[in-house]
Amino acid sequence: MFKQLDFYSKHVDDDSQRVRTSTGALISVISIITCLTLVIVEFTNWVKGEVRNELTVDTSTETEMTVFFDIVFPRLECRFLAVDLTDQGGKHLHNIWQNIEKTDLELDGSVMQSGALKEKYSLNDIIKNEKDLSSEQQKALKKLEKCLPCFEATSEQDVCCNTCGDLIAAFQKTKMDFIRVLRYPQCKNLDWSNLFVHKDRGGCRVKGSINAGRVEGRLSLSLIRPFRVNATGPSGLIDFLSENLNMTHTINHFSFGKDHPALKHPLKGHTTYQPYPGFFNYIVKIVPTTYISSLSNVDTYQYSVTRYSRRFSNDETHSPGVYIYYEFTPQRIILRQSRASFLHFLVRLCAVVGGVFSVAAALDNILYTIHLTTLSKTDPLHI
Incomplete structure (x- = not known):
């Protein structure tokens, strides 16, 4: 059954019969796989085309x-x-x-x-989840109804900054750096170790x-x-x-x-x-780099x-x-992508397919001849 795949059937002496061999079938299968692979490669290369590099002075006016x-x-x-x-x-x-x-x-x-x-982190976010005052201190302030000042963050007398969060919010409104709050008692529990990043x-x-x-x-x-x-x-x-x-x-x-x-x-x-x-x-x-193809032109940038x-x-x-x-x-690289004509692609395709099958046929003929020569020496009556 496998011999039926032999594309390169051989003639016997009187040319009235054609002989198919296992070796010919194997060569036929290999030649088909080789042809399909080369056809795919040729088609891929044709689609991609050839890229040519050009170097010129960049005259673009983009700002x-x-x-x-x-x-x-x-x-x-x-x-x-x-x-x-x-x-x-x-x-x-x-x-x-x-x-x-x-x-x-x-x-x-x-x-x-x-x-x-x-969006930007607010200064309140920066001390989020950080302890500014203990619960006992907050209760004591509420009981005494004490109003701690906001210092240089505001000049209003009726504004209270009883917690570190209140003080930071006041500094935020005046566009001041919140690092200043470390000077004041409301934020005495804050320092670099609980404000900054840890590993x-x-x-x-x-x-x-x-x-x-x-x-x-x-x-x-x-x-x-x-x-x-x-x-x-x-x-x-x-x-x-x-x-x-x-x-x-x-x-x-x-x-x-x-x-x-x-x-x-x-x-x-x-x-x-x-x-x-x-x-x-x-x-x-x-x-600066320009890619030019048959479909579009793209101006972009490469870098080292x-x-x-x-x-x-x-x-x-x-x-x-x-x-x-x-x-x-100051230079611009221009990459031009060009593609050969479809007729040129067909010519290359025919050359590839024809070449593969021609080489395969010659190889099969050589192997068959060697086989007959060896067989005639070992069993002359068989020939």
């Missing part, structure tokens, strides 16, 4: 681009992170929240039940997009302003940060402009393990990156965090 990012800090809470953007075009954006999604994570990386946080707490996923100018600039994900050195002074902060701040992070995605299947993102999946505070700098060189980091020290003037510095090259 803005979009930066997309998705970064996970597994041991740094969202309430302590701020997204900032500055560039040489004069743009200075601090604690950006528009189009930014912050998601609180558990220690195992799962999303907290609170879900995604799409046994959860993490944060920061995902979003920002419109930036097409000039040299810097995107940073660092500590919010109340915990920056230039806002609080380095006194007592260095040792605390060294013990409690874990800056380990993973960059799930980072790109500029429109996406394209041919784009490669060097920072995708990059993880930096740093269980201490420091500056994690990424120097990004952006190359260099990484380095250093520890937080006493003489720093900036906050620990992730800093991405980017600048543009």
